[in-house]
Amino acid sequence: MSSRCRSARRAAALALAVLGPTACRRETREFATWPPSASASTAVREVELRPGPPTREVDVRGPYADNAYGVSEGKRLYNQMNCTGCHFQGGGGIGPPLMDSEWIYGSEPENVFETIVEGRPNGMPSFRGKLTNDQVWQLVAYVRSMSGLLPKDVASGRNDHMQVRSQEQSTPKGTPQQSALPPSAEHP
Amino acid sequence: MAKAYLVVGVLALNVACSGTTGAHESHRQRTSSLAAVRNTRVADSSERGTVARVAGVTPDSSDAQWTIPAKNYASTRYSGLGQITTRNVGSLKLAFTFSTGVNRGHEAAPLVVGSTMYIVTPFPNILYALDLSQPGAPLKWKFEPHPSSSAQGVACCDVVNRGAAYWDGKIYYNTLDAHTVAVDAATGREIWNTRLGEINRGESITMAPLVVKGKVLVGNSGGEFGIRGWLTALDAKTGRLAWRAYTTGPDKDVLIGSRFKPFYPQDRGRDLGVSTWPSDMWKYAGGGVWGWISYDPELNLIYYGTANPSPWNPEVRPGDNKWTAGIFARDPDTGEAVWAYQWSPHDLYDYDGINEQLLLDLPIKGRTRKVLVRPERSGYIYVLDRETGEVLSADPYGYITTTKGVDLTTGRPIENPEKAPRTGEVVRGVCPAAPGVKDWQPSSWSPRTGLLYIPHQNLCQDEEGTEANYIAGTPYVAAIVKMYAGPGGHRGELTAWDPVGRKPAWAVKERFPVWSGTVVTGGDVVFYGTMDGWFKALDARSGTELWRFKTGSGIIGQPVTYLGPDHKQYVAILSGVGGWSGAVVVGGLDTRDSSAALGFVNAMKDLPSVTTKGGMLYVFSLP
Numbered sequence: 001m002s003s004r005c006r007s008a009r010r011a012a013a014l015a016l017a018v019l020g021p022t023a024c025r026r027e028t029r030e031f032a033t034w035p036p037s038a039s040a041s042t043a044v045r046e047v048e049l050r051p052g053p054p055t056r057e058v059d060v061r062g063p064y065a066d067n068a069y070g071v072s073e074g075k076r077l078y079n080q081m082n083c084t085g086c087h088f089q090g091g092g093g094i095g096p097p098l099m100d101s102e103w104i105y106g107s108e109p110e111n112v113f114e115t116i117v118e119g120r121p122n123g124m125p126s127f128r129g130k131l132t133n134d135q136v137w138q139l140v141a142y143v144r145s146m147s148g149l150l151p152k153d154v155a156s157g158r159n160d161h162m163q164v165r166s167q168e169q170s171t172p173k174g175t176p177q178q179s180a181l182p183p184s185a186e187h188p
Numbered sequence: 189m190a191k192a193y194l195v196v197g198v199l200a201l202n203v204a205c206s207g208t209t210g211a212h213e214s215h216r217q218r219t220s221s222l223a224a225v226r227n228t229r230v231a232d233s234s235e236r237g238t239v240a241r242v243a244g245v246t247p248d249s250s251d252a253q254w255t256i257p258a259k260n261y262a263s264t265r266y267s268g269l270g271q272i273t274t275r276n277v278g279s280l281k282l283a284f285t286f287s288t289g290v291n292r293g294h295e296a297a298p299l300v301v302g303s304t305m306y307i308v309t310p311f312p313n314i315l316y317a318l319d320l321s322q323p324g325a326p327l328k329w330k331f332e333p334h335p336s337s338s339a340q341g342v343a344c345c346d347v348v349n350r351g352a353a354y355w356d357g358k359i360y361y362n363t364l365d366a367h368t369v370a371v372d373a374a375t376g377r378e379i380w381n382t383r384l385g386e387i388n389r390g391e392s393i394t395m396a397p398l399v400v401k402g403k404v405l406v407g408n409s410g411g412e413f414g415i416r417g418w419l420t421a422l423d424a425k426t427g428r429l430a431w432r433a434y435t436t437g438p439d440k441d442v443l444i445g446s447r448f449k450p451f452y453p454q455d456r457g458r459d460l461g462v463s464t465w466p467s468d469m470w471k472y473a474g475g476g477v478w479g480w481i482s483y484d485p486e487l488n489l490i491y492y493g494t495a496n497p498s499p500w501n502p503e504v505r506p507g508d509n510k511w512t513a514g515i516f517a518r519d520p521d522t523g524e525a526v527w528a529y530q531w532s533p534h535d536l537y538d539y540d541g542i543n544e545q546l547l548l549d550l551p552i553k554g555r556t557r558k559v560l561v562r563p564e565r566s567g568y569i570y571v572l573d574r575e576t577g578e579v580l581s582a583d584p585y586g587y588i589t590t591t592k593g594v595d596l597t598t599g600r601p602i603e604n605p606e607k608a609p610r611t612g613e614v615v616r617g618v619c620p621a622a623p624g625v626k627d628w629q630p631s632s633w634s635p636r637t638g639l640l641y642i643p644h645q646n647l648c649q650d651e652e653g654t655e656a657n658y659i660a661g662t663p664y665v666a667a668i669v670k671m672y673a674g675p676g677g678h679r680g681e682l683t684a685w686d687p688v689g690r691k692p693a694w695a696v697k698e699r700f701p702v703w704s705g706t707v708v709t710g711g712d713v714v715f716y717g718t719m720d721g722w723f724k725a726l727d728a729r730s731g732t733e734l735w736r737f738k739t740g741s742g743i744i745g746q747p748v749t750y751l752g753p754d755h756k757q758y759v760a761i762l763s764g765v766g767g768w769s770g771a772v773v774v775g776g777l778d779t780r781d782s783s784a785a786l787g788f789v790n791a792m793k794d795l796p797s798v799t800t801k802g803g804m805l806y807v808f809s810l811p
Contacts, residue, residue: 079654079655080655080657081657081659081662082657082659082662082663082664084663085412085662085663085664085665086341086662086663088781088783088784088785088786089668089781089783089784090778090780090781090784091777091778091779091780091781091782091783091784091785091789092775092776092777092778092781092784092785093771093775093777093784093785093786093789094340094341094342094343094344094663094775095341096775096776097775097776097777097778097781097784099778099780099781100778102776119338121337121338122337122338122340122341123337123338123339123340123341123342123343124341125338125341125661125662130659161612161652161654161668162614162650162652162668162670162783164668164670164781164782164783164790165780165781165782165783166780
């Protein structure tokens with residue numbers, strides 16, 4: 001076989017890979033829906049301790065975990081909804097850091113979804129009625145990408161603003177840890 | 189000439205302030221009588237009225253107590269107590285401690301009334317009363333106001349509280365969720381609780397109230413949340429609203445009427461609090477009142493500063509943005525504005541104008557003037573005529589690139605357009621950074637040395653303006669900031685400043701921002717704390733360090749001194765790192781993000797390696 005033929009075959013394989021189902025999903029664009037009535041449907045455990053024998057776990061990934069467009073929309077919403085004012089570019093401030101591997105209320109997409117929609121008692125506001133389900137899932141995907149929980153090919157590779165941290169794409173994936181109470185809740 | 193007057197003033201003032209009762213050691217008595225003798229001589233030659241003194245009286249003029257954070261209405265944080273001197277402070281020992289059980293930043297001043305000490309903690313704003321008449325100062329009672337937990341989400345810079353105020357048998361203080369409470373000082377029973385603000389509009393309260401003529405004066409926080417700033421007066425007996433003066437909006441809301449006579453022409457005109465803003469932006473414009481209030485009983489005027497306009501990105505709010513980043517003089521009875529002035533019209537850098545104002549009568553250019561001294565966030569020490577609002581001088585006390593001085597004809601800072609923040613563009617080398625050359629941490633002033641003891645920082649920043657989105661109850665900043673140490677690499681400083689000579693007498697550099705207040709005593713000792721946990725005593729005249737003690741956590745509180753029931757002088761400080769500068773420790777923030785905590789984390793990356801959180805009271809005395 002000539003080298004030219006081998007190249008052609010390689011190109012075809014590459015094209016197939018690009019057009020494959022996963023790749024399509026990466027580029028899928030869902031546009032926002034109305035009304036903004038995001039609500040959590042599936043309850044997911046937020047703690048490790050559960051009495052009795054193990055129950056069947058539902059694998060929740062969230063619709064945008066492998067979708068670059070969704071993640072980038074999430075990043076846009078993260079700025080527009082002023083998430084950045086409390087969590088900054090992931091290092092935290094008023095709210096806890098999002099780029100580390102500590103999760104106070106759980107790291108699963110459904111946990112993060114609940115956190116955004118229902119709020120949390122130590123200062124996290126409830127955005128219920130302000131966003132659609134899709135928008136919240138986009139935010140969930142972006143927030144999880146900040147600590148390297150999403151595939152590198154969907155996480156953001158560049159910043160539109162002043163460089164204050166390494167990109168989400170190059171954030172090392174840590175093992176999500178169940179943290180203690182948020183620092184703000186430590187009082188007698 | 190001016191120097192001679194300063195000496196005159198200092199000596200006279202010493203007498204005026206030394207109305208201390210109780211036992212004093214001989215050194216103190218010697219000093220007083222010496223001052224009295226020399227004052228007599230001085231008085232003969234001071235017929236033109238050049239004698240300086242502290243304006244205003246202490247709610248309780250006895251130096252045995254410490255009843256409001258600023259010590260007295262003139263806000264000098266000076267105590268005439270002189271048992272602890274430059275000669276014996278080296279043997280200062282720990283007398284007792286008390287754990288507050290709270291792990292956030294402790295910025296409050298402990299209060300001492302009679303034989304009881306009162307401490308307010310950060311959120312959840314517990315009030316503790318300690319019995320100083322018993323060995324080890326055991327807990328007498330505690331009061332828990334149970335503020336809303338969600339309020340923590342609208343506190344920009346840690347969930348701090350800057351202290352309480354004592355008046356007529358009651359302790360008054362504010363809770364993070366924007367309530368003011370009055371508590372029976374003897375029993376710890378709640379007398380009234382008034383809700384003043386709404387966390388869903390981003391309002392919180394962190395300041396210490398001041399009680400003037402039976403009115404509790406309280407202001408809101410939330411310049412990073414697009415609040416509409418106000419100062420509110422409550423009836424001290426009932427908690428009912430007496431008046432509220434907004435920082436922005438029409439004159440009727442700002443309480444500007446016929447008595448309003450600002451010194452500068454740009455501050456005269458109708459409804460400037462509306463017309464200096466685009467469309468309706470004055471409704472969510474910032475200008476909170478989270479700092480200090482002073483009171484001059486002779487002029488019957490209160491003075492307080494207003495915070496930054498919202499959002500930080502100045503490009504979205506063209507105009508002078510009145511009356512943010514400025515100061516008001518008001519009648520405490522009615523709230524009417526008498527004059528106003530803006531330190532930073534159209535503030536570009538989050539230079540809140542809320543720092544302390546020390547009311548002094550100083551010899552300026554040959555005559556005694558009733559002045560207001562303000563070490564301002566922008567980096568200038570202002571001396572204002574407190575009757576008229578005229579700027580008499582404004583001198584830099586730190587490294588500044590954002591302005592090139594203050595024009596004394598117009599009263600306006602001379603801006604450096606190169607450093608103005610721009611949307612979508614990074615401007616570097618902005619000095620001072622957003623917390624300014626000095627933030628909330630209050631200075632003290634000694635009538636004996638004529639010096640102001642200013643705790644402050646040395647920070648610069650890079651900044652980019654971003655798109656602003658106002659959503660009530662969420663941050664409204666629209667800027668990305670990254671701070672770092674200013675020239676020299678040290679991040680903190682304590683400067684002793686001569687406001688008459690308009691120059692520093694001495695300065696001490698610190699590794700971290702000096703985020704604690706200072707206190708100065710009749711023994712010529714200055715006390716302050718550092719963010720790595722040292723509580724220090726300096727010679728007020730030379731700045732020489734005389735003593736230090738390592739507390740459990742970083743110090744960002746306000747030291748106080750008092751006479752115990754045993755007639756011994758004590759010095760007290762709350763240790764417990766936090767605040768904006770210490771957010772990296774208390775919030776467990778990730779230092780890989782330089783913009784974290786409004787950019788302060790980048791300048792404090794090494795703080796977690798030298799201190800941990802934890803609130804604890806430390807009280808010292810001579811053996």
